[in-house]
Amino acid sequence: RGEVEFDDINFSYDGKRPALVHFSLKVPAGSTVAFVGPTGAGKSTALSLLHRMWDAQSGVVRIDGVDHRDIRLESLRANIGVVFQDSTMFYRSIADNLRIGKPNATQAELEEAAKLAEAHDFIMRQPQGYETLVGERGTTLSGGERQRLAIARALLKNPPILILDEATSALDSVTEARIQKALKVLMQGRTTFVIAHRLSTIREADQVVVFEHGRVVEHGAYKELIARG
Numbered sequence: 001r002g003e004v005e006f007d008d009i010n011f012s013y014d015g016k017r018p019a020l021v022h023f024s025l026k027v028p029a030g031s032t033v034a035f036v037g038p039t040g041a042g043k044s045t046a047l048s049l050l051h052r053m054w055d056a057q058s059g060v061v062r063i064d065g066v067d068h069r070d071i072r073l074e075s076l077r078a079n080i081g082v083v084f085q086d087s088t089m090f091y092r093s094i095a096d097n098l099r100i101g102k103p104n105a106t107q108a109e110l111e112e113a114a115k116l117a118e119a120h121d122f123i124m125r126q127p128q129g130y131e132t133l134v135g136e137r138g139t140t141l142s143g144g145e146r147q148r149l150a151i152a153r154a155l156l157k158n159p160p161i162l163i164l165d166e167a168t169s170a171l172d173s174v175t176e177a178r179i180q181k182a183l184k185v186l187m188q189g190r191t192t193f194v195i196a197h198r199l200s201t202i203r204e205a206d207q208v209v210v211f212e213h214g215r216v217v218e219h220g221a222y223k224e225l226i227a228r229g
């Protein structure tokens, strides 16, 4: 479960300038694909089409062989987890933020997910632990902390498909290592799309897709791309 296919997608935000041109890609269930290429090349556009932030002007996205427009939007989105470094945290408690992925999660489940996401320690250092309020008039969380909460939230949601945007802003190396560890746990067994910034991620991906001006200019395993020069 979780095979994704983009079949000849054409998309433009304004109907003039193309953001994606004849984009096709098949991603087997449980495998990882790294998207690379310069800013503005179309990487996030491709991923926003997956969870139907927008629909393409032509082409089909299929999940397990089904045109994703035939899946109820709610259940489509329940099947896709999204983790960004600046993942949104609502002005509510840490527990509320974690439960977005699984509203009826028990406290024990929250803690288990937070531990796997390397987030439990810093949550326990907050004035009211899991009940600490975040954002406006609450506690301030760093980018690395918010990312780990987003990972915990995704673990609770437990979707077959993941969208990750690797951090571009600097984190200290300890935090960086903990986030990498947590992401590995999260990616295990899930179809993962990662907008990759680290060489290690690109190396470990099953497929690498290089975008330029809305087109795929290189596609293959890292080793193949290197061999081709």
Ligand code: ADP
Pocket (backbone or CB within 6 Å): 013, 014, 019, 037, 038, 039, 040, 041, 042, 043, 044, 045, 046, 211
């Ligand atoms: P990348 O993720 O590779 O940096 P994007 O997919 O964000 O690239 O952008 C592809 C193209 O679409 C760029 O020309 C960008 O300016 C444009 N674009 C991206 N998002 C929007 C948007 N919400 N509205 C209009 N144009 C957009």
Ligand code: ADP
Pocket (backbone or CB within 6 Å): 086, 087, 088, 089, 090, 091, 134, 135, 136, 139, 140, 141, 142, 146
């Ligand atoms: P922007 O991307 O517009 O600069 P921010 O990065 O400040 O916005 O915030 C993005 C989201 O993350 C907002 O919904 C905000 O509620 C939340 N957020 C911002 N800072 C924090 C923080 N320190 N702790 C928890 N949530 C935050």
